[in-house]
Amino acid sequence: MLARLLATLGRRAPFILALGIFIGLALPGLAAFVRPLLTASVFAMLVITMLRIDWPKVIEHSRRPTRLLTFQLWVLIGCPVLVMLAVAPLDLPPGLKTAMVLYAAAPSLLSSPAIAVFSGLDSALALIVVIGTMFLYPFVLPPLALALLGIDLQIGAADLMIRLVLLVGGAFGLAMGIRKLAGEQRVKDIGFHLDGMLVVLMILFAIATMDGIAARAIAEPGFVAMFVIAVFAVNLGMQAVSMLVFFPLHRIARTTVALVTGNRNLALLMAALGTAADPDVFLYFAIGQLPIYLLPMLMQPVYRRIAGTGIPVKQSDQI
Template sequence: MNPLVLLQRMGRHATTLLPFSLLLGLLFQDLAAAARPLLLPLVVILLMLALTRMDWDRLRALMRRPGPALLLAILNLVAVPLVVWPIWQGLGLWPSLVTALCLSAMAPGIISAATTASFLRLDSSLALLLSIFTNFLVPFTLPPLALWLLGFDLKIGLIDLSLRLAIIVTLAVAGAFVIRRWLGTRLVETGTTLDGISVLVLMVFAIPLMDGVVARATAEPVKLAGFIAGSFGGMLLCNLVMAVATLPFLDRRSALTVGYCSGGRHNALLMAVLPATADPDIFLFIAAVQFPIYIIPALLQPLYRRLLAR
C-alpha cells in the first residue's frame, strides 16, 4: 500500500488506533526501556504537528485576551485537586492510589492534548494554551498543594522546568512555521496526512511509557488492574468537574475542551519531582494512567460528536 494512503487512513481513524499504541509498548519491553530518550523529541514533534494543523487565527484571538485561558489554567491546577481530593478519600481506596490520584489532579496538562483535541473536533487552540499555561504555572501550584494535602515536600526547579518548556515550544513553533510555509495552499488537503503522522508519533510515544509495566503486571496483577481502573475514574472525574463548572460560562465546544484538558494530565512530570522515598505505587500509577490517556479519546468521541452536533 502507498505510504501516503496509509497515513491518510490512519489520520481518518486516529482515535480508533490510539488504544493499539499501548500494545506496542507492552509487546516490546526491551525497546520500551531503550526508547526513553526519545520522549522529549517526540513531544516536540507532536506539538509541532498540532501547531501546523491549528487554526492560527483562533490562536491569535485567544492570545489577545489571555486572561480567561489563564484563569482556566489556575482553576485546573488548584480548584480541581481541592474538589476531587475528598471524593477519593471518601471511597476507601488504597491510600497509595488516593495519593497518586490527587498528585495527578495537581499535574499540568499534557502537551499532546492539542493533537488529540483536533481528532475529537474540540478547540485545539484552547487546548494548546491550557497545556502551555498549566505547565508554566505548575511550579507555583504543585509544591504547596502537595505539601498541604499530602505532606510531600516537592522542590521543583522553577527555572529548569520553565526553560525546558520554552525550548519545546520554541522548537515546535519554528518547525510548524516552516511546514506551513512549505505546504502553503496545500495545507488543507494534506491535513489528513498530517493527522496520520501524528497518530504514528503517538504510537511510538507510547512505547517508552510502557517500560516495566509487564513486570509489574506479572508481580501484582490485581494492584495494576485496580490502578488502571482508578486512573480511568480519575481522568473522567477531572474532565467532568471542569466541563460542568465552565459550561454555564463558555460555549459547549470550549467547555468540553476545558474538561478534556483537565482529564489529561502530564503525570510523567511527577517522576522528575517526586522524592526518592516516595511510594513506588505512585510510579505504578504513572504507567497505569497511560491506558486512559490513549483509550478515553476513542470512548468519548461518540459522546462529543453527539453533544457538538446539537
C-alpha cells in the same frame, strides 16, 4: 504509498492510538527499546500539533485572558483540591491516594490539542490551556503538593521554566518555519498526513510508557486492577465535573476544557518528583496512560455529538 498510509492513520487515529497501548503491553522488549525516544517524540508531536492549529482562532481566544486564566487555575488548583477531598475518606493505599492528587495537579497533556483535532473539538483553545498550565505549573505545584500532601518537592521553578520555554518555543519556531516554507494551503492539504504522523509519534510514546507494566500486572493482578479503576475514575471524573462547572459555555468550549482537564502531562510530573517518590506513584503514572489513549476511541462519538460535527458554529460562540 507512505502518504496514503499516513492519511489512513490520520483518519483512524483514535482506534490506532488505542492499539498502541496494547502493543506496548504485549511486547515489553519493544517498550524498553523505544523508551529513549520519549523526549524526541514529545517535541515532534508538539511541532505537528502547532502546524494543525487554527492560529487566527488562537488569537481570538487570547483576547479573553481572564477566562483563559480561569481555565488554567481550575486545571492546576481546583481539580487537585477536589480530588484530595474525594479520596481522603477512602480506604486506599497511601501511594494511590498521593498519585491521584498529584495526577490532578499536573499540567494538561501536550497531545491534548492533537486529540481535540481527532475529536472535532477546539484545538486552538486546547493549545492555549495546555501551554498556560505548563508555564504556571512550576510555580503552583511545589506549594500545592506541600499544602495538600506534605510533600516537599525539590524542584527549581526557574530551571523547569527554561526547559519548557526551549521545548515550546523551539517547537513553535520550527512549526512556523515549516508553515512559511510550505505555505498555508499546502499545510491544509496534508492535514490527514500530519494527523497520521501524530498517530505514529503518539504510538511510540504509548509503547515506551508501558515498559514494565505487564510484568507488574502478572505479579499483582488485583493490585494493578485497583489502579486501573482509579486512573479511569479520576480522568473521567475530572472531565465530568469540568463539564458541569463550565456548563454556561458553548458546548465545544466546555467539552474541550473537560478534555484537557482529564488528560494530564505525567512526564513533566515524573521529572518533578525525581526518584524519591513512592513506587506506587510511578505505577499509577504509567497506568494513567491507559485512559489517555483508550478514551479518545471510546469517547469520540460523544465528543463529536457534543461538538455538533457537521453543524456550523460561529467562532464567537466557541470562546
